[in-house]
Amino acid sequence: xxxxxxxxxxxxxxxxxxxxxxxxxxxxxxxxxxxxxxxxxxxxxxxxxxxxxxxxxxxxxxxxxxxxxxxxxxxxxxxxxxxxxxxxxxxxxxxxxxxxxxxxxxxxxxxxxxxxxxxxxxxxxxxxxxxxxxxxxxxxxxxxxxxxxxxxxxxxxxxxxxxxxxxxxxxxxxxxxxxxxxxxxxxxxxxxxxxxxxxxxxxxxxxxxxxxxxxxxxxxxxxxxxxxxxxxxxxxxxxxxxxxxxxxxxxxxxxxxxxxxxxxxxxxxxxxxxxxxxxxxxxxx
Amino acid sequence: xxxxxxxxxxxxxxxxxxxxxxxxxxxxxxxxxxxxxxxxxxxxxxxxxxxxxxxxxxxxxxxxxxxxxxxxxxxxxxxxxxxxxxxxxxxxxxxxxxxxxxxxxxxxxxxxxxxxxxxxxxxxxxxxxxxxxxxxxxxxxxxxxxxxxxxxxxxxxxxxxxxxxxxxxxxxxxxxxxxxxxxxxxxxxxxxxxxxxxxxxxxxxxxxxxxxxxxxxxxxxxxxxxxxxxxxxxxxxxxxxxxxxxxxxxxxxxxxxxxxxxxxxxxxxxxxxxxxxxxxxxxxxxxxxxxxxxxxxxxxxxxxxxxxxxxxxxxxxxxxxxxxxxxxxxxxxxxxxxxxxxxxxxxxxxxxxxxxxxxxxxxxxxxxxxxxxxxxxxxxxxxxxxxxxxxxxxxxxxxxxxxxxxxxxxxxxxxxxxxxxxxxxxxxxxxxxxxxxxxxxxxxxxxxxxxxxx
Numbered sequence: 031x032x033x034x035x036x037x038x039x040x041x042x043x044x045x046x047x048x049x050x051x052x053x054x055x056x057x058x059x060x061x062x063x064x065x066x067x068x069x070x071x072x073x074x075x076x077x078x079x080x081x082x083x084x085x086x087x088x089x090x091x092x093x094x095x096x097x098x099x100x101x102x103x104x105x106x107x108x109x110x111x112x113x114x115x116x117x118x119x120x121x122x123x124x125x126x127x128x129x130x131x132x133x134x135x136x137x138x139x140x141x142x143x144x145x146x147x148x149x150x151x152x153x154x155x156x157x158x159x160x161x162x163x164x165x166x167x168x169x170x171x172x173x174x175x176x177x178x179x180x181x182x183x184x185x186x187x188x189x190x191x192x193x194x195x196x197x198x199x200x201x202x203x204x205x206x207x208x209x210x211x212x213x214x215x216x217x218x219x220x221x222x223x224x225x226x227x228x229x230x231x232x233x234x235x236x237x238x239x240x241x242x243x244x245x246x247x248x249x250x251x252x253x254x255x256x257x258x259x260x261x262x263x264x265x266x267x268x269x270x271x272x273x274x275x276x277x278x279x280x281x282x283x284x285x286x287x288x289x290x291x292x293x294x295x296x297x298x299x300x301x302x303x304x305x306x307x308x309x310x311x312x313x314x315x
Numbered sequence: 316x317x318x319x320x321x322x323x324x325x326x327x328x329x330x331x332x333x334x335x336x337x338x339x340x341x342x343x344x345x346x347x348x349x350x351x352x353x354x355x356x357x358x359x360x361x362x363x364x365x366x367x368x369x370x371x372x373x374x375x376x377x378x379x380x381x382x383x384x385x386x387x388x389x390x391x392x393x394x395x396x397x398x399x400x401x402x403x404x405x406x407x408x409x410x411x412x413x414x415x416x417x418x419x420x421x422x423x424x425x426x427x428x429x430x431x432x433x434x435x436x437x438x439x440x441x442x443x444x445x446x447x448x449x450x451x452x453x454x455x456x457x458x459x460x461x462x463x464x465x466x467x468x469x470x471x472x473x474x475x476x477x478x479x480x481x482x483x484x485x486x487x488x489x490x491x492x493x494x495x496x497x498x499x500x501x502x503x504x505x506x507x508x509x510x511x512x513x514x515x516x517x518x519x520x521x522x523x524x525x526x527x528x529x530x531x532x533x534x535x536x537x538x539x540x541x542x543x544x545x546x547x548x549x550x551x552x553x554x555x556x557x558x559x560x561x562x563x564x565x566x567x568x569x570x571x572x573x574x575x576x577x578x579x580x581x582x583x584x585x586x587x588x589x590x591x592x593x594x595x596x597x598x599x600x601x602x603x604x605x606x607x608x609x610x611x612x613x614x615x616x617x618x619x620x621x622x623x624x625x626x627x628x629x630x631x632x633x634x635x636x637x638x639x640x641x642x643x644x645x646x647x648x649x650x651x652x653x654x655x656x657x658x659x660x661x662x663x664x665x666x667x668x669x670x671x672x673x674x675x676x677x678x679x680x681x682x683x684x685x686x687x688x689x690x691x692x693x694x695x696x697x698x699x700x701x702x703x704x705x706x707x708x709x710x711x712x713x714x715x716x717x718x719x720x721x722x723x724x725x726x727x728x729x730x731x732x733x734x735x736x737x738x739x740x741x742x743x744x745x746x747x748x749x750x751x752x753x754x755x756x757x758x759x760x761x762x763x764x765x766x767x768x769x
Contacts, residue, residue, distance in 0.1 A: 039721060056670070092544065094542055155543045155546075156548065157548065158552055158575065158577070158589075159577070161576070161577055162577040227719045227720075231715045231719060232717065234711055235712050241704075242708075247577050247696070248588055249504065249577060249579065249586055249588045249694050249696030250588070250696065252495070252502060254349060254354065259346050260350060262346060263343045263346050263347060264341045266340070266342050266343035266346070270343070270556060273332055273339070277332045277336070303350070307350055307351070
């Protein structure tokens, strides 16, 4: 089996898991939710194996060009999807709130399908600037951070839907239907906060490793390059979010919106900067 | 009186969390400007994009170098003041909590705790004090025992330094700023181009005209580019550099030291980074030319454009050259002017010396070699503040981990004689991550129950 065949299995798994989660929301069957989770876990295992296999395959190419599969847009999107699943699984162990999967797995599925249909999956040897261990540290920390923010964004959307419905319905009565499967707004708010608490130090570490690498490669740890600046913008937003938790009036709905805006900025930092603005991070080209 | 209230108002303003949130969001929004408008270009380049009046407005707003503009730096200044004020305001209280813990829990303290438990048991105070002391040591932390009259208070805590994580994080930002300021005051960013075989003792600062004296010289012994097999994808840019003082190499290690991208050379706090390269002067070619009729072969060294006589009359010259012709590697276009007849023009490939024989000309050309001299382009940086910045970064990462993932947990136990029996009160609190502490506390309650039942 080749890594690209394994990646197909991964995409199919995430698609099936996503469909099963939607079925779960419609039928409220516990068995379906368990199935959805099992398929997601299987997808994650296949995903892990596929990344490992691609890594191994790169060393089988002639000319000693092997490297960790983190060097171009395709590889980074695939890794991003993997980190989303990783963070989801960690939260699943802790909170066991299956409905969250319906709002998180789609991020991973859309990332995978986009990578497989649109992006160039050729394995290419590294240009001199990328020949550094800092690349690995930088990419891993940044994407773990991004993934935590993706999960936070997913639960924030759930929070806003649920809170909106609760306010419409009569005073105090719990909402029925699909929304009854959602964790309580208190738990959603808490997961949002926890996910950002995980993501923020990782993003910080990602910015620091990027700065260390830039200093080692070019002699400037910070040059206000658009990518660097956008990572700082994301950092400012989540720093504001974390401080907002301490003041009344900035929890709940406003925190959820701040989390969604933060993730939109994250996605722009990751993709928008490469596609719209010019800068040092060339892999989007 | 009025002055005092103004000072208080200012102090409160700088201590407020609302200011923190507002500053962070403002910094985020304004930072976008610099990513949309390209920074630090020449006026001519801007005028190609913007109209004269737009250019004037953007220039007045300092949008072309906004990260160094007075208003962006002021925003960072307010951010720092806010950070300092908040920390100064809260720090003494935290210091006191950590270093002068409340050893004696009275009823009013117990009322503030969300995790409490009570028991009434028979048994002597002394016996219970010993047993509960051991119990706390084994399942949490060694307690401090305080006696007030007949009441015995036990206090145990864990992770008290977790409370300082947030201050370490805040301080780290100021340290990073300090490092950046040191770097911009006492350091520089420059560049220099050195031809192969030449040395320099000066570098040119970015945006400045006067060169900076290094105090030593750097010689480029060789520059080379290598490509991945069969592609034009560069694999490595490499300069061999030698550091010289008084015309002599300073050490063995800094003689013909390879400098590649991601592996710079540092000497006396000044670092040289491989950054660019280019050809310098004319390449010198070595050609083998054999006369098809006579079989006579001669070798020529020739520069581009230079005409040389061919054996048996006529001349030739190298009209054009490229180091990579499609995927065939180095190639030269030769022009032959025979003594009589027409001028001929054809391409010779270095990698395929037999190729020209198929052309069927009177002379068979093959390129043995070509020597192109290069210059290497180096970035030169001196930044004495960089270690301060890394110290700040390390503190920020460690500080934020501590602040988010560790918590200061405290447990109080009170023993009080109630008639012939002894009343036990247990209470606890964590400064963060309450749900996890609740689970721990419930477990502790169960253990305590079995302990006093035994």
